[in-house]
Amino acid sequence: MxxxxxxxxxxxxxxxxxxxxxxxxxxxxxxxxxxxxxxxxxxxxxxxxxxxxxxxxxxxxxxxxxxxxxxxxxxxxxxxxxxxxxxxxxxxxxxxxxxxxxxxxxxxxxxxxxxxxxxxxxxxxxxxxxxxxxxxxxxxxxxxxxxxxxxxxxxxxxxxxxxxxxxxxxxxxxxxxxxxxxxxxxxxxxxxxxxxxxxxxxxxxxxxxxxxxxxxxxxxxxxxxxxxxxxxxxxxxxxxxxxxxxxxIFSVHSIINKKILLDNMQKYIHYHSLKNIPIIYIFRHMLNIFYGKPQSKKLKQYFIHKIKNYTDITILFQKLSKKFNF
The missing domain is CATH 3.20.20.70 (Aldolase class I)
Structure with missing residues (x-):
């Protein structure tokens, strides 16, 4: 508890x-x-x-x-x-x-x-x-x-x-x-x-x-x-x-590492995919990481298409990593 x-x-x-x-x-x-x-x-x-x-x-x-x-x-x-x-x-x-x-x-x-x-x-x-x-x-x-x-x-x-x-x-x-x-x-x-x-x-x-x-x-x-x-x-x-x-807000020093973030999400999605959970159920919540970026709408559409036709989660996240910077 x-x-x-x-x-x-x-x-x-x-x-x-x-x-x-x-x-x-x-x-x-x-x-x-x-x-x-x-x-x-x-x-x-x-x-x-x-x-x-x-x-x-x-x-x-x-x-x-x-x-x-x-x-x-x-x-x-x-x-x-x-x-x-x-x-x-x-x-x-x-x-x-x-x-x-x-x-x-x-x-x-x-x-x-x-x-x-x-x-x-x-x-x-x-x-x-x-x-x-x-x-x-x-x-x-x-x-x-x-x-x-x-x-x-x-x-x-x-x-x-x-x-x-x-x-x-x-x-x-x-x-x-x-x-x-x-x-x-x-x-x-x-x-x-x-x-x-x-x-x-x-x-x-x-x-x-x-x-x-x-x-x-x-x-x-x-x-x-x-x-x-x-x-x-x-x-x-x-x-x-x-x-x-x-x-x-909380005055706690915190640095988000992009690689660790994406690695954690990749493992999480892989784990749930083995339980037959559709990737889109999880990935849809991540798509707004492109908010405020040039062509954000096209980026979201691109990855939605990739999700529907994916064969390898690793390749999907490699593509995401190249497009995603913060």
Missing amino acids: YKKKYSNKFSVAPMLNYTDQYCRYFYRQLTKKTLLYTEMITSQELLYKNPDNYIRYTSNNQNPIAIQLAGNNINELTKCAMIAYSLGFNEINLNAGCPSKKAQLGGFGACLMLNPILLFNIIRAIYNTVPIPISIKIRLGTHNKNNYQHLYNFIKLVSKKNYCKRFIIHARIANLNGLNTKKNRCIPPLNYKYVYKIKKDFPNLKIILNGGIQNLQEAQKHLKIIDGVMLGRAIYKNPLMLCAVDQK
């Missing part, structure tokens, strides 16, 4: 269909200190379906890592927390911010912001079951309950008894009145001031800011006011940003 302390100062957001076990392995080659999150997994999926694609990982190379759970059934979520603890996760994160239609139909995600008493009871049950920290990921509110007082009252109730001290706040409301998930990530305006004020009003809580942060310079400015930042699609679009996180 992973016992070392970890920090929420910088984390990569849970992204459905993106931050799977293969993506996280790649990210861990780029940063040792960043807290990684699984994709969102519902309690029903974890308990009653094959969960391998969500939770299988090697603790020695992916910690620190948190699992994000979604649901509204106390007994189910408690069982999920026990499974997560037994698998070596460092943190249980509850999704109380997802605005998707699936979440609304299931009564979880952002819907839980409308039922803080239930959310508190879920947190209390998990707190009394496993000895690892609990965090929740929320929005500023919903389309019909979005003033600061509502957010304040929500956090005051949910953080009672200090069962949950870590709040990841996506600095937008969740519009549950017709906006799809993609539009909910950009149309509701950002409001960082509410998040800053929450930190001021609840100095004992760890407040992590999510939403709209594009680079480490912006992250460093926010960290002067709040406790942590979470980036999602900005990292997926430009994963090499993670190479500077340990040094710039």
Whole structure:
């Protein structure tokens, strides 16, 4: 079991269909200190379906890592927390911010912001079951309950008894009145001031800011006011940003060696190819290493074609090494 302390100062957001076990392995080659999150997994999926694609990982190379759970059934979520603890996760994160239609139909995600008493009871049950920290990921509110007082009252109730001290706040409301998930990530305006004020009003809580942060310079400015930042699609679009996180955010000297990085990924892909895992499942997460480079789109298309027609992983990585410089 992973016992070392970890920090929420910088984390990569849970992204459905993106931050799977293969993506996280790649990210861990780029940063040792960043807290990684699984994709969102519902309690029903974890308990009653094959969960391998969500939770299988090697603790020695992916910690620190948190699992994000979604649901509204106390007994189910408690069982999920026990499974997560037994698998070596460092943190249980509850999704109380997802605005998707699936979440609304299931009564979880952002819907839980409308039922803080239930959310508190879920947190209390998990707190009394496993000895690892609990965090929740929320929005500023919903389309019909979005003033600061509502957010304040929500956090005051949910953080009672200090069962949950870590709040990841996506600095937008969740519009549950017709906006799809993609539009909910950009149309509701950002409001960082509410998040800053929450930190001021609840100095004992760890407040992590999510939403709209594009680079480490912006992250460093926010960290002067709040406790942590979470980036999602900005990292997926430009994963090499993670190479500077340990040094710039955590003040830990870190140099990423291109040869070691590619060797590790080549061995990882070879190992999984022997288990009949398609190479593209892993390699797709690496393709954005060409972000910002001349003809990056053509480079990605070139390697996608190579992957589909590869015969030798070694040759594939030799070609990658020639094209990839940082």
